Amino acid sequence: MTPAKFFALIQYPIPHHLLSRLVGYLAETRIAWLKNALVRAFIKVFKVDMGEAAEPDPTAYATFNDFFTRELKPDARPLGEGLLSPADGNLSQFGPVEADKLLQAKGHRFSMIDLLGGDAEAARRYSGGSYANVYLSPKDYHRVHMPLAGTLTEMVYVPGRLFSVNSATTDHVPNLFARNERLVCHFDTEYGPMAVVLVGAMIVAAIETVWAGQITPLSGQVQRVRFDQPIHLERGEEMGRFKLGSTVVMAFAGKVDFDPSLAPKTKVSMGQSLGGVPDPGPEYV
Known part of the structure; x- marks a missing residue:
């Protein structure tokens, strides 16, 4: 069995909604030190380019979710044709x-x-x-x-x-x-x-x-x-x-x-x- 198939199979018994709601509560925390630690760790692990963000300071967001759904600079995504x-x-x-x-x-x-x-x-x-x-x-x-x-x-x-x-x-x-x-x-x-x-x-x-x-x-x-x-x-x-x-x-x-x-x-x-x-x-x- 490949690692990918194993990863897929182990998801069937997991309580998806409960896990997601618990993460949701954590993502809405306004405890500054915890929120900032989560944001900084996320940026480091996933190599997030904050230079594109309208607010580049990762500590300026009230919650992790605010950071995650951050707005980009107006010229960051020009529109193509069609x-x-x-x-x-x-x-x-x-x-x-x-x-x-x-x-x-x-x-x-x-x-x-x-x-x-x-x-x-x-x-x-x-x-x-x-x-x-x-x-x-x-x-x-x-x-x-x-x-x-x-x-x-x-x-x-x-x-x-x-x-x-x-x-x-x-x-x-x-x-x-x-x-x-x-x-x-x-x-x-x-x-x-x-x-x-x-x-x-x-x-x-x-x-x-x-x-x-x-x-x-x-x-x-x-x-x-x-x-x-x-x-x-x-x-x-x-x-x-x-x-x-x-x-x-x-x-x-x-x-x-x-x-x-x-x-x-x-x-x-x-x-x-x-x-x-x-x-x-x-x-x-």
């Missing part, structure tokens, strides 16, 4: 949605219906469209931005487990992104429907959005919120953030001509062009 990466991270997989399936890792596909919380009608919008997954490692910038301009129509909280979403786990835990707790954000764009799914993970203490504040942790059943008053976000505008690292899954109704220089597990930056805008097709012209 479809944008929503976050810093690794472009773990991308391509066409085929027969309701998206690629998680080699040998593992998962269902769009399951990803969207069992909503078959919503999943049909993306049949024949495209998707892309971006994994945020601990050292990355953890705010999530809009890949395209869009108007929010619905937000869906889907309960689930909190497996790690690093490459070791994605390679060995089937249906990982459709198992974990997640927040599905549905948008209308000029290129057709777009779903941006913020996937929770082990020790992710919370997921926030700019329109509703902190959403997770929740529990129980699927919860849907419709937005009758338009919430419009521009391309590249912040939409949410992770309190500790995770994954963003994007889905588009149209086909995306991805940049041919990209490959699975390519390092990308927020605002980097991933390719052209989705082909809206005749239904959305």
Whole structure:
């Protein structure tokens, strides 16, 4: 058994939510010496570049979570052309949605219906469209931005487990992104429907959005919120953030001509062009 498979298997019996909530409490401590020790240790271990931060002094943040979700300098992430990466991270997989399936890792596909919380009608919008997954490692910038301009129509909280979403786990835990707790954000764009799914993970203490504040942790059943008053976000505008690292899954109704220089597990930056805008097709012209 490989170390990666062993790491994946030992996660099954772990009380994911309890561990994540305990870490969450620690990440919100305002005990200065403890907070500063955590921040300094994190910067050293993960080699975080504080020169990009709007506030480069690591002791200036009130909590570890404030440091972790730090704002960058205005010119740190210039916006490219076409479809944008929503976050810093690794472009773990991308391509066409085929027969309701998206690629998680080699040998593992998962269902769009399951990803969207069992909503078959919503999943049909993306049949024949495209998707892309971006994994945020601990050292990355953890705010999530809009890949395209869009108007929010619905937000869906889907309960689930909190497996790690690093490459070791994605390679060995089937249906990982459709198992974990997640927040599905549905948008209308000029290129057709777009779903941006913020996937929770082990020790992710919370997921926030700019329109509703902190959403997770929740529990129980699927919860849907419709937005009758338009919430419009521009391309590249912040939409949410992770309190500790995770994954963003994007889905588009149209086909995306991805940049041919990209490959699975390519390092990308927020605002980097991933390719052209989705082909809206005749239904959305």
